[in-house]
Every structure is written in structure tokens, then in C-alpha cells.
Amino acid sequence: MKRVFTGINLADTTHLKNLLEQSSIGCFIKNTYLGAAVGDLPVFDVSPEIWVFADAHAASARHRIGLRCKTHASTSNASTTTYWSRK
Numbered sequence: 001m002k003r004v005f006t007g008i009n010l011a012d013t014t015h016l017k018n019l020l021e022q023s024s025i026g027c028f029i030k031n032t033y034l035g036a037a038v039g040d041l042p043v044f045d046v047s048p049e050i051w052v053f054a055d056a057h058a059a060s061a062r063h064r065i066g067l068r069c070k071t072h073a074s075t076s077n078a079s080t081t082t083y084w085s086r087k
Helices: 010-022 055-075
Strands: 002-006 027-030 049-052
Touching: 002 055, 010 027, 010 049, 010 055, 049 055
Parallel strands: none
Antiparallel strands: 002 049, 027 049
8 A cells, every 4th residue: 555645635635536436546545534633633644645555556546646636726726725745
């Protein structure tokens, strides 16, 4: 298993997870409900993360997420939503 994305909020992360699953990339979201602990725990420890089950799908998943994020950034105000990925 490999982490391929770290999101800001659960809604955006879930959307990307659904896009990956539509592409037959098996994945899951880690830290689904830890957002409520922000302040007590560091923000990067509680951010929702997408992990792929098969290491072989990690590069493809990152590529698909990158394409989606570029499309989103070009069609919306970059100050309202930001995507980032930690490796």
C-alpha cells in the first residue's frame, strides 16, 4: 500500500477517491474522521489521505489526481481550493 494523496478536506478527498475507483484503481481513505482532532493533533497527522492497495497502481493514481487537480485549478479561483500531495 502507498499513500498517493493528502487532502485538505474529506469532501475533495472522497471525490478523488471516487474518480480513482472509476478507473479501477483500488484505494481507501485513511484519517476519515480525524479532522475533528485538529488543534489537539498536528494538521498533517489528521488530514484525509488516499492510499492505493497495489503499489503498482501508485504512479497511475498520482497521475490521474494530478490531471484532475490541474483541471480544477484552471477552472476555479486558486485561493478557494488548493490540492497538494505529500510523498
